[in-house]
Amino acid sequence: MTSILKADTIQDAAGNNIINENANTITIGASGDTVTIPAGATLSNLGTATGLGITMADQWRITANTSVRSTEFLTANWERVDTTSPGSIGTGVTESSGVFTFPSTGIYLIIAAIQNETNGARTYSGGEIHVTTNNSAYSIASQAVQSTDIQRFVTSNPSFILDVTDTSNVKIKLQFISSGLDKTIGNTSEYKTGVSFIRLGDT
Numbered sequence: 444m445t446s447i448l449k450a451d452t453i454q455d456a457a458g459n460n461i462i463n464e465n466a467n468t469i470t471i472g473a474s475g476d477t478v479t480i481p482a483g484a485t486l487s488n489l490g491t492a493t494g495l496g497i498t499m500a501d502q503w504r505i506t507a508n509t510s511v512r513s514t515e516f517l518t519a520n521w522e523r524v525d526t527t528s529p530g531s532i533g534t535g536v537t538e539s540s541g542v543f544t545f546p547s548t549g550i551y552l553i554i555a556a557i558q559n560e561t562n563g564a565r566t567y568s569g570g571e572i573h574v575t576t577n578n579s580a581y582s583i584a585s586q587a588v589q590s591t592d593i594q595r596f597v598t599s600n601p602s603f604i605l606d607v608t609d610t611s612n613v614k615i616k617l618q619f620i621s622s623g624l625d626k627t628i629g630n631t632s633e634y635k636t637g638v639s640f641i642r643l644g645d646t
Contacts, residue, residue: 501535504637505629
């Protein structure tokens with residue numbers, strides 16, 4: 444014999460909602476609750492999941508070549524990648540004079556690509572990710588460099604996992620570094636020098 448239980452709300456003994464259905468939306472638990480999937484159980488999604496996993500992914504690039512000194516922040520010619528079917532998730536970062544502001548708190552993976560054309564032999568050439576936690580003083584969070592013995596293109600990829608606890612104070616910017624005067628390569632249709640942001644989870 445099959446039985447059917449019909450109810451819009453199921454509560455615990457203290458009167459707290461466990462399951463609620465309203466206008467075809469089912470809510471399990473309430474704010475502050477922990478919903479546990481037991482070991483050995485399988486969570487299967489046959490529809491569309493929102494708000495789970497990565498909720499933000501964004502990518503920016505430099506649009507033009509820039510002659511740079513031995514150390515110089517990349518402050519100009521930034522744009523969000525918008526060619527060759529670019530992908531993004533959620534609300535992205537914002538940029539002002541090379542300073543990137545995050546849309547929400549969380550743990551972010553930051554991956555930069557800094558392509559330099561060296562003007563002859565170089566002891567080192569590369570780039571850095573600088574972070575501020577007070578919207579003022581910046582410190583080096585990640586550095587990637589290469590040495591060159593002839594004129595050539597060098598791409599460095601500094602990366603960092605950043606805990607953004609305050610979107611007003613925690614920000615990043617990129618810096619070119621080299622033992623000489625070189626050129627940072629930019630392009631308005633290809634990703635050569637730029638930075639990617641992926642929100643991994645909550646802080």
